[in-house]
Amino acid sequence: MxxxxxxxxxxxxxxxxxxxxxxxxxxxxxxxxxxxxxxxxxxxxxxxxxxxxxxxxxxxxxxxxxxxxxxxxxxxxxxxxxxxxxxxxxxxxxxxxxxxxxxxxxxxxxxxxxxxxxxxxxxxxxxxxxxxxxxxxxxxxxxxxxxxxxxxxxxxxxxxxxxxxxxxxxxxxxxxxxxxxxxxxxxxxxxxxxxxxxxxxxxxxxxxxxxxxxxxxxxxxxxxxxGTPARYLETAEAILDGTLHPTYLGNAALRAHSEVAGLPRNVWVARSARVDPSAAIQGPVYAGPGVVVGPRARLGPYALLAEGSRVGEGAQVRHAILWERASLPPGRLLERAILTSRLELPLDTARGAL
The missing domain is CATH 3.90.550.10 (Spore Coat Polysaccharide Biosynthesis Protein SpsA; Chain A)
Known part of the structure; x- marks a missing residue:
């Protein structure tokens, strides 16, 4: 052998x-x-x-x-x-x-x-x-x-x-x-x-x-x-809530990337992210580097905001993923959906203006 x-x-x-x-x-x-x-x-x-x-x-x-x-x-x-x-x-x-x-x-x-x-x-x-x-x-x-x-x-x-x-x-x-x-x-x-x-x-x-x-x-x-958009979202949620937490990630694990003190254990915000103080956050939530969250926006539960993405004033994100540089307009609801810089892909619920 x-x-x-x-x-x-x-x-x-x-x-x-x-x-x-x-x-x-x-x-x-x-x-x-x-x-x-x-x-x-x-x-x-x-x-x-x-x-x-x-x-x-x-x-x-x-x-x-x-x-x-x-x-x-x-x-x-x-x-x-x-x-x-x-x-x-x-x-x-x-x-x-x-x-x-x-x-x-x-x-x-x-x-x-x-x-x-x-x-x-x-x-x-x-x-x-x-x-x-x-x-x-x-x-x-x-x-x-x-x-x-x-x-x-x-x-x-x-x-x-x-x-x-x-x-x-x-x-x-x-x-x-x-x-x-x-x-x-x-x-x-x-x-x-x-x-x-x-x-x-x-x-x-x-x-x-x-x-x-x-x-x-x-x-x-x-x-x-x-294998599918729905399973992709489920996998992201499993990472956010710790259901899937491979030990081999070591220092690359999500828990090692909390850069802002004073947040709940299931909320990760990069140091370079800008989250308006009036925004409401309900974990689990991840906001990566360069993310911008506007006034009175609501994040979570299960919001994954990749690097450089933006959430407009009064917009809501729950059970959803924003890719890098994706932008959610003010007042919009993104729920069970994936938003890229080019398209919005709803999964099984309607979304629209609040």
């Missing part, structure tokens, strides 16, 4: 179709979540596990990801990029293309659009002790997540993935796949000759059919798939 992984690949090339029109402006992994983006979470998770070399595949608006993270020096890691143009290669094809980077030893694969609260070093140790060719990180399934279900037997051997293997065995356990794998280089021996394919649909079944040890690891404490 290989030593602890030093390299990881983050899958960040998807189009984010279900998140449109938000993803017309930026790639899904760059959607803001308070002071971070979605992509910060897998990057910081990999760093926490001792990984220092990361490959990211890019496709849709990939230049924005490259511009934001560069070579990774600001995060204390080395980032390289694999451009998939003109076509996406699928999860499997993307990994296959990075073979020369990954195959020196055990490696980690992480989805670039998933937030998981997991002890990745413990997962890596579990993988090493299991003798498996691949380990899939699983979480207890939730009713709202009816896809990505993996079934394991009593030895934790994976027996079915999303119903593809038609296992009719008794016992075992079902879990939701969290988008994290630990793999051995022999995985590449089971990849198709084609360039475009899916690792879950086209590689795992081959390994299992060949009798390889493929295991599920139930070490995820929390899991969020940011």
């Amino acid at each position: 290989s030593a602890a992984p030093q390299r990881a690949m983050i899958l960040a090339a998807g189009r984010g179709i279900r998140l449109a029109p938000l993803t017309h402006e930026r790639p899904k992994p760059l959607l803001p979540l308070a002071h971070l983006t979605i992509l910060h979470f897998p990057l910081l998770l990999a760093r926490h596990a001792g990984v220092r070399d990361v490959m990211m595949n890019l496709h849709h608006l990939g230049h924005q990801i490259r511009d934001q993270f560069g070579d990774g020096a600001d995060l204390g890691i080395s980032i390289r990029y694999s451009e998939e143009q003109p076509h996406l290669l699928g999860t499997g094809g993307g990994i296959k293309r990075a073979r020369s980077f990954l195959e020196g030893g055990s490696f980690v694969i992480l989805n670039g659009d998933t937030l998981t609260d997991v002890d990745l070093p413990a997962v890596i140790d579990f993988h090493a002790r299991s003798g498996a060719i691949a380990t899939m990180v699983l979480a207890d399934p939730r009713p709202e997540n009816n896809f990505g279900i993996v079934r394991v037997d009593d030895t934790l051997q994976v027996r079915d993935i999303s119903g593809r293997l038609c296992w009719d065995g008794q016992g075992g356990r079902a879990g939701h796949f969290c988008g994290i794998h630990v793999m051995e280089p022999r995985v590449f021996d089971y990849m198709p000759k084609e360039d475009v394919f899916c690792v879950n649909a086209d590689v795992y079944p081959r390994m299992i059919a060949a009798g390889e040890r493929v295991v599920g690891c139930f070490l995820a404490r929390g899991f969020r798939d940011v």
Whole structure:
């Protein structure tokens, strides 16, 4: 068995179709979540596990990801990029293309659009002790997540993935796949000759059919798939109220970014934000650097104001997200909606003038 992984690949090339029109402006992994983006979470998770070399595949608006993270020096890691143009290669094809980077030893694969609260070093140790060719990180399934279900037997051997293997065995356990794998280089021996394919649909079944040890690891404490605008808002709210609080964030955690004294514990206001004294705030609320909140405005509960956003006089924000430089006009209500500098995306309630 290989030593602890030093390299990881983050899958960040998807189009984010279900998140449109938000993803017309930026790639899904760059959607803001308070002071971070979605992509910060897998990057910081990999760093926490001792990984220092990361490959990211890019496709849709990939230049924005490259511009934001560069070579990774600001995060204390080395980032390289694999451009998939003109076509996406699928999860499997993307990994296959990075073979020369990954195959020196055990490696980690992480989805670039998933937030998981997991002890990745413990997962890596579990993988090493299991003798498996691949380990899939699983979480207890939730009713709202009816896809990505993996079934394991009593030895934790994976027996079915999303119903593809038609296992009719008794016992075992079902879990939701969290988008994290630990793999051995022999995985590449089971990849198709084609360039475009899916690792879950086209590689795992081959390994299992060949009798390889493929295991599920139930070490995820929390899991969020940011697949739709509604789930994006739910994820932001889980970060604000502490429902999702991965320990691997360390100094990047939201609690470390309270810059104004005397506020409730669930209200974070950047030092450079300007909040009028007559504004009312009901946490949880995050107001980032350069935010401007006008007189008699009302924030919260669950208001996320990204850097440079503005809330006009008498406007209200609750259960909503303002992206960077978004501006809510005076007297407007933004509720269960996402406001960017270009558009307003309501989710399931009407909004309008007060």
